[in-house]
Amino acid sequence: MKCKLILGALAMALAPAAHSQCCGFGMSYDNVVVWPQPDLRIPVPSATNAKKAPPVLPKSRPAVQANAHKLAQHFPLDKRMEMEKIYLQSMDVYLQVEKKMGWTPRDMAGGLAAFLVGNYMVLKNTEVPDEAFNAVARQIRAQNKLQNINDRNEADKVRDVFEQSAMIGAFMALAYKSHQQQAQPAAVYENMRNAARENLQLVLKGDPANLFIDKNGMRFQ
Template sequence: MKLYDPHLTPILRWRRAGAAWLLSAAALMPSAASAQYIMEFAQTYAAPTSNFISNTFLNQEALINATRPDAPRAAAKAQPALAPPQVERSAAELAQAAPAAQRARLEKIYLQLMPGYQQLERKLGWPAEDVAGAVVALLAGNYMAMTGTEPSDEAVSAAGHQLRASAQLQGLLARLNATDRRRLYEQCAMLGTFMALAHRTSQQQPANVVANLRHAARENLRAVLGPAADGLRFSAQGMQVR
């Protein structure tokens, strides 16, 4: 089962919205027609996270442990460097989830989401190109789509600081080469933003469409957190996995 939009126009417009984590800064919103199209794929396709995300960067236990109050803390230091941007490659890899005839269109959509995510980084007070923040964006976007709720900016910002300070997470990231850290950053940012946007467009959709989107988001979270995905929560202290 794969998530793609065979009709979505690649032109997305910016506008200011309310307090939701994705949309509280200058944010991505589709046109009314595109909003309808973005949910049409959810009636047929689920959205497994990319093979690179699910197989390369984290094991489930490490990420879950990083959310615990007693998790070992990393010493304050510069984060490992990333390779130069490769957004075209990252978007193309994510687009492999679509049938071949639709990949170019989906790749364009992912490319257009990256500037919005980088504005979000600045809004939340995260360092630029912070891998921990992008991981949080992936989790938060799918959490929104799975639960139909929107964690506050404060909760998402705290979760980014929480993962950045995790000794276990930083140890895992340090073992990736600079190119894979770049791929991880860009793909998590793109897919998390995409799922948050899909959640936003679902609010006026029929119940069966919303149910399919929630199933897709749950499968994404389970690829990263395993069975504990259903216990993911956001609060002023950051993320918790119950």
């Protein structure tokens, strides 16, 4: 994604949160109900045990355009078309990362891990290496709440959670990297951090300030 697009999106972060269901860069509350809240007390499985947890794939056909459109509705009317394009490009970036990591295409664990890691990077203003990102994905994939997600929810809702999580996560990670290249005004980045904090709070049900991610996965300190 071109840097100028991300910088433009960062500038939009000053838009009032009233324009969204959550935050401008946030997950809708409807999707949070489906999101399988991970138990961070469960450690990252070993390479051998990780094979026992197969990839979980959305059963519905992809609807990337529709989900980018839904996320864009969180923004003021005059910004929605631009944000829809940015979310579509964010999904392209996620799919490239997915391939780089060697994950099964459209594995739910990858999209959810991207959401957690991207928001964490913005909130903590820190890089997350691939090793730690992969550990988070394995940690999520091994949990029963994810393995059973297709049995407990409508197929379209599961797909939407995957696609919107991947888009938001990739967008946030790119926003962080863009900020490192060209620092934004304090008020702009602070609004991004507020969005990241609320995103993590919604899906983890814990204080994001205490979240820590490393090669051993996620945990609350």
